[in-house]
Amino acid sequence: MTTEREEQENMPEGDDLVAAEYVLGVLAHQERMIAGRRIETEKAFALHVARWQKHFDSLSDDYQPVEPPAALKSGIDRRLFGEARQVQIPSLWSSLGFWRGLAAASLLLAAVAFGREFMPLPRHSSAPMVASLEATGSPYKTMAVFDPRTDMLRLKMMEGEMPADQSLEIWLIAGNGEPVSLGLMKRDGPTEMPVKPAMAARIRDGVRLSITAEPMGGSPSGKATGPVMASGVVRTI
Incomplete structure (x- = not known):
C-alpha cells in the first residue's frame, strides 16, 4: 500500500x-x-x-x-x-x-x-533516423528508417497498396532544394536500399522524404512528376 x-x-x-x-x-x-x-x-x-x-x-x-x-x-x-x-x-x-x-x-x-x-543499436553508435510518411487524402502511410552507420534506407508500407500500373518513387528534399530521387519502392515487402555517401550526407534532422506515383520504372525525366502519395520529415530517434 x-x-x-x-x-x-x-x-x-x-x-x-x-x-x-x-x-x-x-x-x-x-x-x-x-x-x-x-x-x-x-x-x-x-x-x-x-x-x-x-x-x-x-x-x-x-x-x-x-x-x-x-x-x-x-x-x-x-x-x-x-x-x-x-x-x-x-x-x-x-x-x-x-x-x-x-x-x-x-x-x-x-x-x-x-x-x-x-537495427539493434550498440551503446555507442550513430543514432538511426525515422520518418512517418503520409499525405492528406492519400491512403498511403509508410515508415522510413535510415541507418547512418551503413547508409542503408529501409521503408515499410503500413497502409495502402502498390498501384498496379505505376511505380512509387522515393525523393529526398533538403531545404528549398529540388527533390532528388533515391530509388523505387519494392512492389512487395519492405524496401531496403543503400544510399550513396554523397547523398547520405544530406540526410539530417529536418529534411523531407516524399513518395510520388510515377510511370512504371520511375520518372523518365529524373524529376518528380506524379502526385505526392506520402511525405514526412526525418527525425533522429
Whole structure:
C-alpha cells in the first residue's frame, strides 16, 4: 500500500502532467488544441501522450462493453426535460485533435519499433533516423528508417497498396532544394536500399522524404512528376 508521500512523489509534473490531462480530456479547449499541435511536432511530448494512453487503457481491461437499450436515452431525456430530445455533448472521443494526436503518437512509436527491429543499436553508435510518411487524402502511410552507420534506407508500407500500373518513387528534399530521387519502392515487402555517401550526407534532422506515383520504372525525366502519395520529415530517434 502506497503512502501519501509516495503518491505525491509519483505525481506527474510538467509535460508529463499535461500529457496525462490531455488523454483524460480535462484540458481546457485552447490548451487541448495546443497540446494536439505539440503531439505532431514534438517527439518527446508525443511519447508522453502514448504512454498515458496505454496506462489508462489498461484500467478498462476488466470491463466488457455493453450496448445500452435503444429506449434508455429517450427515457432519460423525458425524465430530465419532459420530452425526448437529442443532446450532443462534446467528448474526448469525438475530438479530431485527440485522434490526430493519438495517430501521430502511434505512428511515432511504430517508427521506433520498426527501426529497432531492423537495427539493434550498440551503446555507442550513430543514432538511426525515422520518418512517418503520409499525405492528406492519400491512403498511403509508410515508415522510413535510415541507418547512418551503413547508409542503408529501409521503408515499410503500413497502409495502402502498390498501384498496379505505376511505380512509387522515393525523393529526398533538403531545404528549398529540388527533390532528388533515391530509388523505387519494392512492389512487395519492405524496401531496403543503400544510399550513396554523397547523398547520405544530406540526410539530417529536418529534411523531407516524399513518395510520388510515377510511370512504371520511375520518372523518365529524373524529376518528380506524379502526385505526392506520402511525405514526412526525418527525425533522429
